[in-house]
Amino acid sequence: MxxxxxxxxxxxxxxxxxxxxxxxxxxxxxxxxxxxxxxxxxxxxxxxxxxxxxxxxxxxxxxxxxxxxxxxxxxxxxxxxxxxxxxxxxxxxxxxxxxxxxxxxxxxxxxxxxxxxxxxxxxxxxxxxxxxxxxxxxxxxxxxxxxxxxxxxxxxxxxxxxxxxxxxxxxxxxxxxxxxxxxxxxxxxxxGERKVDHWVRIDGIIKTNIPERRMGLGAFESKTHGHVLYVRLDHGAVRIGYVLNAHLFEKYGTRMSAADAAAEAAKAVAPFELEFTEIHWHTVYGIQxxxxxxxxxxxxxxxxxxxxxxxxxxxxxxxxxxxxxxxxxxxxxxxxxxxxxxxxxxxxxxxxxxxxxxxxxxxxxxxxxxxxxxxxxxxxxxxxxxxxxxxxxxxxxxxxxNGLGISYAPNLLNDVDGSYPPIMTTPGHRFPDFMIHRNGDNRIPTRLHEITKYNGKFRIIIFTGIATQTRRALQTLRTAVDKQAPRFQHAVDFLTIVAGMGLAFEDHLGVPQFGRAYWDHDFSAHFRNNVSLDHGSIVVLRPDGLLGHVSGMDRFDHVVGYLERLIVPGEVKVATNGHATRKELGTFMSENENNLAMPVENGATREESGLIVR
CATH class of the missing domain: 3.50.50.60 (FAD/NAD(P)-binding domain)
Structure with a gap:
């Protein structure tokens, strides 16, 4: 064996x-x-x-x-x-x-x-x-x-x-x-239960005079065959689906032939003409x-x-x-x-x-x-x-x-406790896709979902707001992340979305970015998610793309509490100076971990403050 x-x-x-x-x-x-x-x-x-x-x-x-x-x-x-x-x-x-x-x-x-x-x-x-x-x-x-x-x-x-x-x-x-x-x-x-109703599905190549036959999805309301399905398929094929009512089921039963299925499909779309020139598959099935x-x-x-x-x-x-x-x-x-x-x-x-x-x-x-x-x-x-x-x-x-509205109630993973700053999405719901820009690329945007593909990890997204308004909060957050995040770095990726546009992320923010960073040129990513430009926000996405938790940038301890109940903390190697090694911290640390820029003064240029919008 x-x-x-x-x-x-x-x-x-x-x-x-x-x-x-x-x-x-x-x-x-x-x-x-x-x-x-x-x-x-x-x-x-x-x-x-x-x-x-x-x-x-x-x-x-x-x-x-x-x-x-x-x-x-x-x-x-x-x-x-x-x-x-x-x-x-x-x-x-x-x-x-x-x-x-x-x-x-x-x-x-x-x-x-x-x-x-x-x-x-x-x-x-x-x-x-x-x-x-x-x-x-x-x-x-x-x-x-x-x-x-x-x-x-x-x-x-x-x-x-x-x-x-x-x-x-x-x-x-x-x-x-x-x-x-x-x-x-x-x-x-x-x-559950098994219903008495039986339906037919038949696939193949057809000849028809249905006016909109090239559309991918259609229906015919038939008094004899119910709500009739028309689906345009791959390789030039079409699927027709209809109800086998009591009279028709008595006539054909579950052993209905392919020829009979095609003949009844033609009746189901009347008064239009339909002929199957090839039949690939058909079935009669009861609903369970x-x-x-x-x-x-x-x-x-x-x-x-x-x-x-x-x-x-x-x-x-x-x-x-x-x-x-x-x-x-x-x-x-x-x-x-x-x-x-x-x-x-x-x-x-x-x-x-x-x-x-x-x-x-x-x-x-x-x-x-x-x-x-x-x-x-x-x-x-x-x-x-x-x-x-x-x-x-x-x-x-x-x-x-269509799957966009599937959501889950408050639970272990969906932190709906009322203590977070409100954004457009409720925890337990799908987090929307939106356009952002890579550094230096002002012409071709990328989508959030493109850069958050499946890798089994949570995503912590820092919406920075306008850097001149959130600089001090970002410095506090940088310190908290460097101290607390290494325990979770095996199961968490960071992402920074920066309001406005600049020439370098660390220069612009005054602190090293959190993971990979992207520009929100016209603030649309912030606006779409109802994130304050003056305060920013921390958003935690579950590995399946749903929103799990939201916190203010001054509440990283709430994020830590959320992660602690889900993630088994990892070991962090400690260097002689008492800090976690850069290898262990990965993208959490920058090359200049102690080089925290001072807040921009009131006389900052529009370019420095991140208010350039093109």
């Missing part, structure tokens, strides 16, 4: 398992990943399943350095259409691309079928020399807390030839779908809405993606929710394994993502019923057409569905 010893055992090599494995390996951890399906088999349905990535997920893919490869293949959707009885219906339909201009750099949807996104993820893992073991089934696993090392998980797997493998791991993560073996073996209840009781069990067992929650495809949330799970889990699990973060940080994954999944299921109950032209229980008595009510619900859910 073969044996392997790794940091993390991952069951399931779909998008969630693949991306989780990739993010863990990028931080130097070892993984063993299996999948029960043989995706090399010609009988495996490679083209269907998840296909739409919303703005919030595209931001995650960008932070994970996966976006560029996806964008090379996918189809961008910036507009959408809706027709009812052949007439354009203004305002109604899918809301994923509405009203988000200015909120994100990714103000669109990217449609790419799972075959191609998984190919990209597998290639990334191959570059890390990670082998995907498939087809291989997880037979069982157990935890032994009495082992003499940290490898408490013992998992037994078997391939199709009957060959067994034992994997010793520190953690096991179930990314193995709605029928998750990990969840079942851990005896985690899967709470479940949430696992918990996403972590006995500390060492975790679940994510469909293993933790299942729902309809009505709002295209499956892969998107899974990517938010990975964004929430990967840095916590890696940080605990590397000794950076306390166990409570990992436990917080289940708390936050369970709440988000519960909200998703509640949303899906409304959307899936209305798509099927049924009134959900909470809307009984409403007289409007279900399509009108669906539009109302989609509007209410828009920011959550």
């Amino acid at each position: 073969a044996q392997h010893t790794v940091d993390v055992f991952i069951a399931g090599a779909g998008p969630v398992g693949l991306v989780l494995a990739y993010q863990l390996t990028r931080l130097g951890l070892s993984v063993y990943i299996i999948d029960a399906a043989d995706k090399s088999s010609p009988d495996f349905p490679m083209y269907g399943r998840a296909c739409t990535l919303y703005s919030g997920s595209l931001e995650i893919m960008d932070r994970f350095d996966l976006y560029e490869d996806l964008a090379q293949v996918g189809y961008v959707s910036k507009q959408r259409f809706t027709y009812a009885d052949g007439q354009r219906v203004q305002g109604r339909g899918w809301k994923g691309v509405d009203g988000i201009s200015g909120l994100t750099h990714f103000d669109y949807i990217l449609n790419i079928r799972l075959k191609y996104s998984e190919d990209i993820f597998r290639a990334k893992l191959a570059d890390k020399d990670v082998q995907i073991n498939a087809p291989t089934k997880l037979l069982n696993f157990n935890l032994d807390p009495k082992v003499g090392d940290d490898y408490q998980v013992r998992a037994t797997c078997e391939d199709t030839h009957g060959n067994s493998t034992t994997v010793r791991a520190k953690y096991i993560v179930g990314c193995d779908g709605g029928g998750s073996t990990v969840r079942k073996l851990a005896e985690i209840p899967f709470i 809405q479940h949430v696992a009781e918990r996403f972590q069990d006995r500390e060492r067992i975790l679940i994510a993606g469909d293993a933790a929650h299942t729902h309809s495809s009505g709002s295209a949330q499956g892969m998107n929710t899974g990517m938010h799970d990975v964004n929430s889990l990967s840095w916590r699990l890696a940080g605990v394994l590397k000794g950076w973060y306390k166990p409570e940080v990992l436990a917080n994954y289940s708390t936050e993502r369970h709440a988000a999944a519960t909200q998703l299921i509640n949303n899906d109950k409304l959307v899936s019923a209305l798509i099927s032209r049924k009134l959900p229980e909470s809307m009984k008595g409403r007289k409007e057409d279900p399509m009108v009510l669906l539009d109302e619900v989609l509007e209410e859910q828009q920011l959550f569905s």
